[in-house]
Amino acid sequence: MQYLDWNNSIQTLNKAYETGLFVLIIGPKGxxxxxxxxxxxxxxxxxxxxxxxxxxxxxxxxxxTKTLTDGTVSFDEGVLIKSMRDGSMLYLDEINSAxxxxxxxxxxxxxxxxxxxxxxxxxxxxxxxxxxxxxATINPLTHSGTxxxxxxxxxxxxxxxxxxxxxxEVELEIVKKHVSGDHDSDITQAIKLANTLRQAxxxxxxxxSPSLRETIAFAKLIERGMxxxxxxxxxxxxxxxxxxxxEYQKVxxxxxxxxxN
Numbered sequence: 001m002q003y004l005d006w007n008n009s010i011q012t013l014n015k016a017y018e019t020g021l022f023v024l025i026i027g028p029k030g031x032x033x034x035x036x037x038x039x040x041x042x043x044x045x046x047x048x049x050x051x052x053x054x055x056x057x058x059x060x061x062x063x064x065t066k067t068l069t070d071g072t073v074s075f076d077e078g079v080l081i082k083s084m085r086d087g088s089m090l091y092l093d094e095i096n097s098a099x100x101x102x103x104x105x106x107x108x109x110x111x112x113x114x115x116x117x118x119x120x121x122x123x124x125x126x127x128x129x130x131x132x133x134x135x136a137t138i139n140p141l142t143h144s145g146t147x148x149x150x151x152x153x154x155x156x157x158x159x160x161x162x163x164x165x166x167x168x169e170v171e172l173e174i175v176k177k178h179v180s181g182d183h184d185s186d187i188t189q190a191i192k193l194a195n196t197l198r199q200a201x202x203x204x205x206x207x208x209s210p211s212l213r214e215t216i217a218f219a220k221l222i223e224r225g226m227x228x229x230x231x232x233x234x235x236x237x238x239x240x241x242x243x244x245x246x247e248y249q250k251v252x253x254x255x256x257x258x259x260x261n
Contacts, residue, residue, distance in 0.1 A: 004032075004173060004174050006166050009036055010040055010043070012159065013036075013161075014044075015159075016133075017044070017133050022136070022157045022159070023159045024138065025160075025161045026137075027139075028209060028211070029209075031163040031164060031212065032163065032212065033093075033137045034137070037135050046088060046133070047089065049079045049088050051092060052094060053098040055098075057097075057099070058102065061079065061102075062106060063081055064078040065078070066121070075118075080109055084109065084127070085128075085129070087128065087132050090133070091136075093136075096138040096148070106153070115128065134156075165195070165198060168195065172191060174216075175187050176219075183223060186228040187218070187219050189259065190228070190232060193255065193259075197209060208243075214235050232259055
């Protein structure tokens with residue numbers, strides 16, 4: 001998904017890159033965090049290395065691991081070491097989903113010295129090239145699997161960009177990039193529905209908050225001839241059945257009130 005820079009985030013990334021300051025992007029899923037990072041790297045002509053964190057991410061994914069091939073032991077360097085050696089841009093996606101030991105090892109590389117000792121291999125101290133640039137994203141703590149980042153790690157990212165869902169007219173512009181034809185009225189109504197559900201989720205009246213991906217999916221379905229209410233049920237409504245009939249009925253009633261019977 002191409003990022004529409006409605007809040008001058010790319011300008012902020014440029015300033016951070018020029019001054020050698022690492023960046024933290026904070027916001028809920030589906031607000032374009034990854035698209036922003038990819039578009040920035042492409043625009044600057046920077047090689048982008050990335051890793052998506054989860055509970056399964058290990059130190060070896062960052063630093064590397066020993067391998068045995070034809071009786072010869074070698075060391076395959078991980079994404080962190082590769083980016084430091086190359087001076088490329090490192091994208092740490094959903095960093096607050098990682099385990100504490102992984103974050104501790106990452107912190108070693110992110111301090112002011114920007115170096116890390118390869119204790120898993122030769123013990124070599126790898127120093128990052130001068131233009132090494134790191135951008136991390138985090139989801140709000142209400143997002144499943146996330147945890148609070150340690151203060152010392154937070155301090156490694158002194159530039160913080162807050163991404164929220166864009167204004168309705170901007171979201172319409174984003175969605176229209178993915179479809180053809182004039183469906184503005186139905187798409188606008190779907191965006192209003194999405195915002196209603198997002199607001200309800202923000203105050204914990206609902207369990208799920210739809211993203212930009214869902215408004216784009218809605219537009220693609222109606223572009224193919226599906227009715228607006230039917231598309232709204234498939235994209236926005238049915239997911240709530242996993243939390244039970246009461247949750248589903250709440251959303252179903254909202255959809256009916258906005259799209260009719």
